[in-house]
Amino acid sequence: MSRMMEFATPFSTLSTSLGQDVGWLTSLRKEASTYFKQHGLPAKKEEDWKYTSLQRLGQVVWEHTSKDSTILAADVEAVKQLDDAYHLVFIDGVYSDVYSEVASLPAGVIALPLSESLDRVEVSTHFGQQAIIDSPGLTALNIMLVSEGAVIILDDNVAIDKPIELVFINTGNTSDLATHLHNVVVLGEGSAVDIVETHIGLTDAAYFANQITEVVLAADSYLKHYVVQQASKAAFHITHLSGKQAKNSIWQTHSVALGGKLARQDLHTQLLGEAAHCVMDGLYLPRGEQHIDNHTRVDHAVPNTTSEELYKGVLDEKGRAVFNGKVVVHQDAQKTDAKQQNANLLLSRRCEIDTKPQMEIYADDVKCAHGSTVGQLDEAQLFFLRARGLTELEARNLLTYAFVSEVIDQVTIPELRQSLTTLVEKSMPAVAATT
Amino acid sequence: MKMLEIKNLHASIEGNEILRGINLTVNAGEVHAIMGPNGAGKSTLSNILAGRSEYDITQGEVLYKGENLLDFEPEERAQRGVFLAFQYPVEIPGVSNIYLLKAALNAVRKYQGLDVLDAIDFLTLVRSKMDLVQMDEEFLHRGVNEGFSGGEKKRNEILQMALLEPALAILDETDSGLDIDALKIVSEGVNALRSEDRAIVMITHYQRLLDYIVPDFVHVLADGQIVKSGDKSLALELESKGYSWVAEVAPA
Numbered sequence: 001m002s003r004m005m006e007f008a009t010p011f012s013t014l015s016t017s018l019g020q021d022v023g024w025l026t027s028l029r030k031e032a033s034t035y036f037k038q039h040g041l042p043a044k045k046e047e048d049w050k051y052t053s054l055q056r057l058g059q060v061v062w063e064h065t066s067k068d069s070t071i072l073a074a075d076v077e078a079v080k081q082l083d084d085a086y087h088l089v090f091i092d093g094v095y096s097d098v099y100s101e102v103a104s105l106p107a108g109v110i111a112l113p114l115s116e117s118l119d120r121v122e123v124s125t126h127f128g129q130q131a132i133i134d135s136p137g138l139t140a141l142n143i144m145l146v147s148e149g150a151v152i153i154l155d156d157n158v159a160i161d162k163p164i165e166l167v168f169i170n171t172g173n174t175s176d177l178a179t180h181l182h183n184v185v186v187l188g189e190g191s192a193v194d195i196v197e198t199h200i201g202l203t204d205a206a207y208f209a210n211q212i213t214e215v216v217l218a219a220d221s222y223l224k225h226y227v228v229q230q231a232s233k234a235a236f237h238i239t240h241l242s243g244k245q246a247k248n249s250i251w252q253t254h255s256v257a258l259g260g261k262l263a264r265q266d267l268h269t270q271l272l273g274e275a276a277h278c279v280m281d282g283l284y285l286p287r288g289e290q291h292i293d294n295h296t297r298v299d300h301a302v303p304n305t306t307s308e309e310l311y312k313g314v315l316d317e318k319g320r321a322v323f324n325g326k327v328v329v330h331q332d333a334q335k336t337d338a339k340q341q342n343a344n345l346l347l348s349r350r351c352e353i354d355t356k357p358q359m360e361i362y363a364d365d366v367k368c369a370h371g372s373t374v375g376q377l378d379e380a381q382l383f384f385l386r387a388r389g390l391t392e393l394e395a396r397n398l399l400t401y402a403f404v405s406e407v408i409d410q411v412t413i414p415e416l417r418q419s420l421t422t423l424v425e426k427s428m429p430a431v432a433a434t435t
Numbered sequence: 436m437k438m439l440e441i442k443n444l445h446a447s448i449e450g451n452e453i454l455r456g457i458n459l460t461v462n463a464g465e466v467h468a469i470m471g472p473n474g475a476g477k478s479t480l481s482n483i484l485a486g487r488s489e490y491d492i493t494q495g496e497v498l499y500k501g502e503n504l505l506d507f508e509p510e511e512r513a514q515r516g517v518f519l520a521f522q523y524p525v526e527i528p529g530v531s532n533i534y535l536l537k538a539a540l541n542a543v544r545k546y547q548g549l550d551v552l553d554a555i556d557f558l559t560l561v562r563s564k565m566d567l568v569q570m571d572e573e574f575l576h577r578g579v580n581e582g583f584s585g586g587e588k589k590r591n592e593i594l595q596m597a598l599l600e601p602a603l604a605i606l607d608e609t610d611s612g613l614d615i616d617a618l619k620i621v622s623e624g625v626n627a628l629r630s631e632d633r634a635i636v637m638i639t640h641y642q643r644l645l646d647y648i649v650p651d652f653v654h655v656l657a658d659g660q661i662v663k664s665g666d667k668s669l670a671l672e673l674e675s676k677g678y679s680w681v682a683e684v685a686p687a
Contacts, residue, residue, distance in 0.1 A: 113621075386597065387485050388535065389513035389542030398538070402529025405538045 001180050014308035015301055023256045025127070025146075032133045032143035042136040051135065051322040051354045052264055052293045057236045062178035062208055064145065068094035071171050071202075072098070080380030083227055085165040086111060090151045090173055095148055099167075108158035109193075114182060115151035122153050122186045128243040131182075132213045137266065138238055142180045149182040149212075152195065156188035156218070163194035163413060168211070170232065172203030183213040187221035187249075194224045194413060199239075200320045201232025201259060208236040214328070215243035215251065219273060222250045231259035234286065240266045242409070245410060247273025255282040256404045256420055257292050258427055263294040271298065271333075276386035282311040283407045285427050286319030286351070291384050300333040300366075309340040314400055314428075315351035323355040326371065331362040340370040345377065345403050347396075397428050436463045438634035439484075439500070440605050446483055453479045455659035456495070461658070463602070466635045468645055470670060471656035472678040477638045478522060485519035499603065513539070513545035514608035518601035519555065520592040522608040527579035528594055535579050535596055536561060555608050564597040568624045586617030593624040604636045606665045610644035613682040621666070622647030642674040 041058050042049040069092040076089060076099045089109055095113035102111045110117070117123050123271035130429045151165050170177065185195065201207065210233065217223060223243075232239035237260040243251050257263055269278045284292040298307045313321045321344070329336045344353045357370040377399050385395035404424055411417040439461040446454040453476045461467050471477050483490050484497065484631065486509030497504040507515065527535070540560075541551045552560065565572065568590040580588050582659060589609055596604055610618055625648050629635065637648060645653070647666060652660045653669040662681055663669065673680070 139631055378525070380525045381527050383487060383540075384521065384527070385508065385535070386509040387513055388539035389510050389520075389546075389599075390538055391510050391542075392508070394538070395510075398530055398534075399527070402527060405529045 007141070008298070008420070011032055012188075013306050017155065022124070024124050025118060028054045028074070028128050028185075029146075034138040034227040035133050039140070041141075047137040048295060048324070049106045049356040050298055052262065052291065057208060057262070060176055063174055063176050064147075064178055066094060066174045066177060067096055068173040069171055070173065071169065075202060076167070076169070079169060079198060079202070080165060080167055081196050081198050081326055081416050082154040082413065084415065085163045085196065087167060088113070088171070089167045090150070090181065091169050092174060092177060093148055094179060100221040103337070106158070106160060108155035108318040109160055110151065110153040111164055113153050114146070114184070117151040117184075119150070120153070121182050126184055126186060126214055126216050127182065128214075130244060131156065131240055132216045135420055137240065138210045139212065139240060141212050142182055142240075144224055145178075146182040147180060148188045148328050149184065152184070152185045152193070152201040153219075154187045154193055155193035156191040159187065159192045160274055163196055165196040165198060167198045168171065168200070169207065170209070171207035171233070172201065172207075172232065175207055176208075178208040178210065181209075185209070185215045185223070187214065187215075187217050189218040191218070192222040194226070195228040196226050196228065196416060198230075199237065199259075200230040201235050204232050204234055206234040206261075208238075208409065209230065210238050211427045214239045215241070217243060217245045217249035217251055220248045221246075224252045224412065225254070225427040226266070226411065227253070227255040228420065228423070229255070229265075230255045231261060231263060233259065233290065233399045234261050235259065235263075236261065237263040239264070239380075242266075242271055243278075244270050245276040248275045249273065250277045250279075252265040252279040254407070255280065255294070256423070257279070257282070257294070258423060260290060260292065264292075264295070266295045267361070268297045269299070270308075271307065271314045272302060274294070274302055274304045277306045279410075280307070280309040280311070281407050281410050281425070283404055284311070284313045284321050284322050285315075285424065285429070286313075287316040288418055289318050291320045291322075295322075297328065298338065300327070300329045300336040300338060302332060303334045303336070305333065306337040307339070309411075310407060312404055313341045313344045313353060314347065314404060315344065315353060316347040317350060318348075320349045321353050323353070324360045325356070325370070325373070326360070327368065329359070329361040329363050329366050331366065334365045336363060336366040338366070338368045338370075342372040343403075344372070346374060347377070349429050397425075400424060401427055407423070437461075438463050438499070439636070440498040442496050442498070442617070442654065443498060444483075445493045446490045447478060447493055448451065448479070448490050452493070453659055454483075459654065459661060459662055460635045461603070461636060463634050464505055464631045466637065466648065466650045466656065467627060467652045468637045468650040468670065469654045469661075470639055470642070470673060472681070473640070475656045476654055476659045477640075478607060481519060481522075481605050481638050483498075484605055485509060507634060510542065511636055512636060513599075514543055514600065516543075516602035516605045518596050518599055518604045520589075520596055520604065520609050522611060524580050524588040524592055525533065526581045526583075528581045530579050531576055532537050532579050533561070533575040536595065539595060561598065562638050567627055568594050570619050570628075572593060585612035586614060589621055590624070593621055597624060597628060600628075600633075602633055604635045606635065608639060609637065610639055610641060618644070618647060642670045645670045655681050680684075
């Protein structure tokens with residue numbers, strides 16, 4: 001047995017329903033449940049889980065029902081990244097009619113909770129298609145216990161006037177709450193939308209968020225996809241984000257990971273049509289005893305596709321991070337252009353990064369570049385700034401921000417860029433020490 | 436007024452003595468040139484004055500406006516009006532030049548008990564200083580020295596100096612790597628900053644700079660000591676006789 005059976009115990013007796021479960025979901029759940037009961041959670045023997053242990057997660061008896069999801073309206077307002085957007089709000093895993101604002105969505109756009117969308121053909125067609133049940137990870141658990149999610153569907157040639165923000169809030173009212181949300185995003189041909197995912201824990205409570213998002217981009221569609229992760233410092237925050245891209249589609253993902261005791265994001269795209277392009281940008285800033293793991297994978301499956309990836313990490317105190325980026329260029333994928341870069345700034349002696357950029361290339365006429373760096377703040381730059389009157393703290397902070405600004409500058413929604421700048425600055429020790 | 440007094444300064448790095456008893460007094464209003472061959476200790480001297488920490492001061496002291504300069508952190512020196520124009524200004528991608536200028540000016544103003552300038556007043560001030568060194572406004576929005584030519588970096592240093600209006604400016608090999616046009620621009624910038632209440636110390640290998648910024652005093656630094664001092668004619672004598680001449684006249 002390659003996986004630890006005992007991890008399965010706390011979950012294996014559970015079952016859940018999603019309103020009126022429908023046939024296709026019932027059978028998927030059954031399949032997932034069978035798989036999970038056999039395999040349990042992935043152990044560190046799995047290559048993809050080598051540096052991230054779920055042992056502690058497996059030892060907690062998680063609560064699967066929110067006892068009290070009371071929240072102040074002001075708190076909901078405060079955690080939104082955007083004012084000027086359509087909002088779908090989920091509180092402790094439950095969709096909130098009160099705080100969501102989707103009534104004025106333009107024609108051709110659907111944004112609904114999963115529980116109200118199960119009869120849609122887009123959902124039954126795409127749900128569980130990319131998140132493979134029998135793969136190591138938490139996919140089977142999610143499908144077995146999925147209770148809600150967001151569904152966004154754009155008809156062909158629809159461009160939306162404002163971003164859609166998905167807000168996932170943990171109130172901390174229920175201790176050890178586990179949620180298994182599953183989102184489906186389907187962009188019709190030639191459609192375009194900006195989606196912002198905000199994940200936040202309002203308190204220091206322990207919880208377990210196990211979320212999957214499946215994205216389907218039809219030909220010529222364009223999705224800018226932002227993920228802002230501010231889970232509580234005691235949370236297990238595990239997300240799986242995967243996409244399929246048809247020809248000429250563009251998927252830009254920008255992920256900023258600030259929170260979590262253990263945060264793991266798997267991001268995967270398949271470039272299945274010519275001239276499909278993906279951008280994967282990410283920031284991770286573990287400090288204290290946080291562990292943030294980013295696994296990415298790009299499959300170049302056909303000729304003439306392109307990918308650009310830049311992940312940057314700033315690690316402080318005893319923070320740990322894992323970056324594992326895989327680019328696979330399949331046999332027929334000639335003229336692939338793939339770039340991948342991972343850069344890390346270590347601010348303390350006690351932090352640790354495990355970085356593994358990987359390229360698997362099975363075609364012969366391709367342009368691929370990858371690399372990773374690990375370094376510290378530059379002493380000459382620090383001295384220069386101090387010689388101009390900045391305190392050591394200000395100088396360190398400024399250089400740290402300069403390091404991450406390359407990623408933040410790619411954010412094209414001004415309100416979000418501003419909000420991320422503030423969030424990132426707040427997370428820096430120098431600022432924390434001076435304010 | 437005595438701006439800078441260096442008294443019997445000895446300094447070493449990793450056990451090697453570089454400065455072996457420097458004595459120098461610079462008054463407000465004066466421009467001093469310190470010349471010397473490679474390895475004489477010129478850059479060590481400027482680094483120590485600016486506050487680099489890797490040197491051991493084994494003897495002597497440095498007074499700035501009567502206070503012990505070596506007790507201050509680099510930023511405290513800058514805030515009190517000491518400015519080093521770097522020989523090799525570093526590039527800082529991701530920090531815009533205008534951000535640096537503003538942060539530096541505000542640090543000094545804060546120390547002086549002045550309010551920070553608002554955006555409009557700041558920009559007006561910066562523009563007037565940029566005219567002085569003939570820099571285009573485009574440079575404000577680029578990363579600090581990022582992709583600048585050698586001459587542009589040095590002009591950027593003088594721009595910072597012009598903005599901060601230090602009481603004591605130390606120019607470390609500001610002429611190195613400059614073509615003749617850039618040298619003229621930089622020199623005009625420095626000359627415009629000469630004043631009764633400011634002292635300037637120029638550290639240079641070549642006499643050429645002194646044609647453009649005429650010093651009141653010239654000192655020759657060799658083997659960690661000032662071996663000869665004089666007026667501007669000393670630089671010319673040095674130029675014609677070469678640094679080997681210094682070794683001959685130096686006290687053993």
